Structures are given as C-alpha cells and as structure tokens.
Amino acid sequence: MQTSDTPAQPAAPRAAAFADFDLTPALQAALVELGWAAPTPVQAAVLPFVLGGHDVAGQAPTGSGKTAAYGLGLLQRIDPAENAVQVIVLVPARELALQVRDALRQLGKTTPNLRIASYYGGHPMRDERKAMENQMPHVIVATPGRLLDHLEQRTFVPNQLKVLVLDEADKLLDLGFQEEMATIVSRLPQRRQTLLFSATMPDKVLALVRSHLARPKVVNVDGGGAAGTAGAATLPENLLLRGHVVSAADQKPAALYHVISQPNAGRSLIFANTRDRVEELTRFLRGRGVAAEALHGKMMQPERDKALMKLRNGSATALVATDVAARGLDVDELDTVVQYDAPEQADTFQHRAGRTARAGAVGTAHLLVTPPEQAKLQNWPAAATVQWARLVPPALPAAAPKAPRPSTVSLHISAGKREKISAGDLVGAFVSVGGLERDAVGRIEVHEHYSFVAVPEAQAEAVLAKMQNAKVKGKKVKVAIVR
Incomplete structure (x- = not known):
C-alpha cells in the first residue's frame, strides 16, 4: 500500500496486553468486563497511532477487530462534560451503523455520561432531530446521506469535532458516496484527526487518503496481499471454503436447497447480486419448507430489523441478502454462507465468506x-x-x-428504549405475567419504540394470551407473534 504520498510507516511497538496502553481507567474497566486481555493484531498495530493523535490509513479484513482498534482511541479523546459532537464515524450501510454504534457503546459502557448515536435513512429524520434537541451525542455513527442532511439543516454544528472516521472506505466509494463525503469533509474543522479503514486499497481509496488525511500512519494487517486485492491469508484459518460446480445456472436452485438442507448447515446466510434475486430465492426456499427471510436495500428499517432478529434468535434458519444490506451484519453462531450468485470482485468474495467463522468459531462458505x-x-x-x-x-x-416448525417464536412488544423499557424489564414481565421460566426466555432485542422476545414455540400461544394488555414497567403493551 505504498505510494509516494503515503510512505509505509515503521510498525508501532506491539503491546502484549490492553493494560500496556495508556487508556483511561473507565476504558480499562470496560475491557475487563468484556473479558478482553490481549489486543488483536490490528488493535496492537493501530491503537498506538490513534492514541498518539496521528491520522491513520488502515487496511484490515472483516472480523479483525478494527472497530475496537479505532474505537478505544477515539473514546479516549471524548470529554463527556462537553455537550457537543466530538467524533463522527461514516459507514456505508445502516446495519453497519448499528453494529459500530453498539460496539462503541460496549467499549464506553463504564464511561459516565457518554452518549453515542447512530443516524441513517429508512426512518423519519424528525426522530433523530428530536433526540439531538433533548441531548446532543458525543459520537455520531452515520451513513453519508443522512449525516449530510443533518449538516444542511444545521441540527448540529461540528465546530468541536476532534475525530473523523471513514470506515469501510472501499465500500463507501463503491456505493457512490464520493460527493457526499467531499461535502461533509468541507464542513468539518480542518484541525482534526482522521482515520480511514478499508478491506482493500485500490487507487480510488488511496486518492481518498491523499485528499483527506495529513501525513497518515499506514498500517496493513491483511496478511500480505497486494494492494487492491484480497489475499487468501486474510480469511480465518477455521473457515472451510467449498466450491460446487454445476453444469448450468438453472441447476443452482436445487443446489442451494441441497447445501442448506444438510444436517450441519445450521443458520445460513445466502448472497445474491440483486434485490429481485433475493425476493425470488426467498419465495423459492419458503415454498420448499425453509424458514427463510429476505434482506435488501428497498426494505424499511423495521422490516430489516425483523429479518435479522429472526435469524439471530433461531425463528428463521436462512437469510437471503444483497451485499449492501448485509454489510456489517453480525450474527452469532452463523454456520453457513452460500454465494448463490458469483461475486464480481475478489474483495466481495472475501467479505461474503468472512461472515462466518468469526471470533474463533468454525464455519463453511x-x-x-x-x-x-x-x-x-x-x-x-x-x-x-x-x-x-x-x-x-x-x-x-x-x-x-x-x-x-422452528424451535422458537418471536414476539413483538409495542414498547422500547424511548419508553424506558430494558431487557431486564421484559424478562421480568415474561416470567411473572407470561408464566415462563427465566431460562426459557430467549434472545431479547430492544429497539427505539418496540422490542422482540424469543420464546419456545410450544409455549408461544399461551404466553401470548397471558401477555395481552400486560404492563411492563407500568406501561400497558401490545404483544403479537412476528410472522
């Protein structure tokens, strides 16, 4: 990744443990709570430069821990006493905005009064504007279009910005956000730290580095692949890659059904190149008895949340998605990835395959x-x-x-974070009112104005009847089965 403008930098001294970094006691306490003792290679390489205030251009594969690599450094710089936006993280997709927001909140959970928000399209902008009027976030994680809307409407003024992060820069450019990013950067203070991360470093990303970063430290932890390519070493060692060659394209539906019907297939993520293909394959799989959900860019955010929730809690066994919609998708225990349509580029292949076998788990692509x-x-x-x-x-x-019939059923509850409902409140209600044993309450997801709770399929109807018009934290809620 060397260019005449961005020479390769000597590696920073590698820390053996997070305790070796000069992090605040609050951040160190969060790492202890998370059970993180030693940094990943990308964290060991990037964090010293971020903490040192340098601009950074980092090439790192999916699942390498780069969010924590830059997240710890930017959280270190936040002053929670200041009621102002101090960090902006730009990401290419809504799902990634939510994932990064949640990861930063985990890292900052022991830092008092720290506020982190995510802004993206697909839901009314007035909700975000109202939340900002009530309490300005210190960190904004946003898609470029929505952030530019806020800047143009002056819902916040970035005059106290300290750090700008361009995450997944290659995908930001692939999706055509060049103009929005240029406009956003032009409205930010020139005296700031800028961090850029990308899975690949083609010429267009290097041009972005030259335009927006000042004397950056260049870090490459992709396993030694050439710039602009995705080397095989960037994929996890515990990932099995299997290629199935069919004689003609019309054999692919039967091949897909065969692959995801195997006993060890578990939860499957299936990639298609277009929205129409996603819908077509979802209908095909449902018609063949597979509990399948669709995920693509034309879906509204509540529908996206529902599809991901059903895959995460086991009430769906397959998710058919486009690359953009699945960007940043993080599902625990995702066993199988299937690339139904052949990827156009090597980095797309790598991104898809890297959705499984994460954090030491075993998976097949x-x-x-x-x-x-x-x-x-x-x-x-x-x-x-x-x-x-x-x-x-x-x-x-x-x-x-x-x-x-899936082993779990998802229930929709008509209250969420804005109604001051927590996961603990829902557990209490489903135990005391719904009649479930505490360990029978499955995965809980609390969103802004609604929540999802997974319950055993055999008890779903009885629980639903008992929870109708029940009160959670003194508020009457409506409960329905998610279809």
Missing part, C-alpha cells in the same frame, strides 16, 4: 458456480483454498414439504 464462473474465481488469490467439486444436485421433490 459455499460457492455455487458454473464452469465459466469457476474459471474466473480460480484466478483470485483469495479463492486459492477453495475445495472445488462437481455437483449434480438431487431432484427437488414434486410437492413442497410442510414447513418445519
């Missing part, structure tokens, strides 16, 4: 390809470890089987 598609992918270093084999998928049954 499948590719469904025709012979011409295989010939293209075999030239990519990132695909060097793919185990290729011909696949003649079994014929689909003439009649669709009856859809299996």
